[in-house]
Amino acid sequence: MGQDVNYYKDLLMKHGSTHAAVDCGSQYTHQRRLQVLADVIKNHTDSVLDVGCGLGHFLDYGPACRKEDYLGIDILPEMVEAALLRRPGWHFEEGDIDNPNPHWTADYVVASGLFQFADYNPDLRMDAVTTMFRLCRKAVACNFLRQGTNEEYVVQPEDAWRTYRRLTPWITIRADYLPNDFTLYLYKEKQ
Numbered sequence: 101m102g103q104d105v106n107y108y109k110d111l112l113m114k115h116g117s118t119h120a121a122v123d124c125g126s127q128y129t130h131q132r133r134l135q136v137l138a139d140v141i142k143n144h145t146d147s148v149l150d151v152g153c154g155l156g157h158f159l160d161y162g163p164a165c166r167k168e169d170y171l172g173i174d175i176l177p178e179m180v181e182a183a184l185l186r187r188p189g190w191h192f193e194e195g196d197i198d199n200p201n202p203h204w205t206a207d208y209v210v211a212s213g214l215f216q217f218a219d220y221n222p223d224l225r226m227d228a229v230t231t232m233f234r235l236c237r238k239a240v241a242c243n244f245l246r247q248g249t250n251e252e253y254v255v256q257p258e259d260a261w262r263t264y265r266r267l268t269p270w271i272t273i274r275a276d277y278l279p280n281d282f283t284l285y286l287y288k289e290k291q
Contacts, residue, residue: 105176108154112178117186121179122154122213129278131161133243136274136283137210138162140241145169149206151197151232151242152214156183156190162210167191173204197228205235211242215253225253226263233267233286240286247280257282 108122115121119130134157141148144164150156153172159165173195174180183192195201197211209232215225232240248254257273260282264271270287277283 108176109178112155112176112182117155117182119157121182122157123216124213129281130157132277133212133281133283134158134161136277137212137241137243139274140210140239140285141208142238146207146238147171147205149173149204149209149232149235151209151211151228153183153192154179154213156187156192158210158212159187159190169206171204171206173197197231198224200231200235205237207236207238209233209236209240211240214242215244215255216248229264229286230267233288236288238288241283243281243283245280246275246282257284260284 111123112121119127124130137158138161141163145166147169148165150158150170150172153174156172159170167190170191172183172192175194175196177194180192180194211232214228229240229242232242244255244260245252246254246256257275261271261273264284264286268286268288270290272285273282275282
């Protein structure tokens with residue numbers, strides 16, 4: 101992805117396996133974002149691909165996934181190592197959604213905080229979401245900021261709806277959980 105991996109490496113070294121290592125302002129906001137992402141998943145036996153998994157925090161707040169049904173990928177090897185230490189026996193691997201591995205398919209693909217930097221190329225952002233949608237069998241859930249600083253990528257829900265409508269007519273937007281965030285659910289079939 102477009103983010104500088106050294107930025108996250110420095111945060112991980114400074115903050116350990118906390119919410120601050122993945123650049124989330126508070127434990128509460130981190131938890132809420134991940135819980136709302138998890139709301140897309142309908143069954144604990146559905147498989148999940150967690151893109152930009154960081155430390156695997158999705159497993160702390162998401163559905164009760166089974167080990168064999170979860171894969172977390174992150175571009176930063178240090179995050180993958182830390183996630184494996186936090187969750188021994190779970191499946192984490194180094195990878196970049198811009199260069200997907202053919203085995204990265206799942207019922208649901210989730211991504212939190214993947215698009216937070218303002219300098220991240222909009223075409224690459226669309227490509228990443230398109231790739232995630234291609235890899236999912238049921239739905240993609242990803243979150244965005246609708247308010248932020250000059251360094252952050254900010255988008256309004258209606259603009260995201262117009263942009264990602266090219267992928268599917270079945271879109272749900274959740275903007276009811278934090279004042280600066282929203283989550284986009286892109287479904288393969290009508291819900």
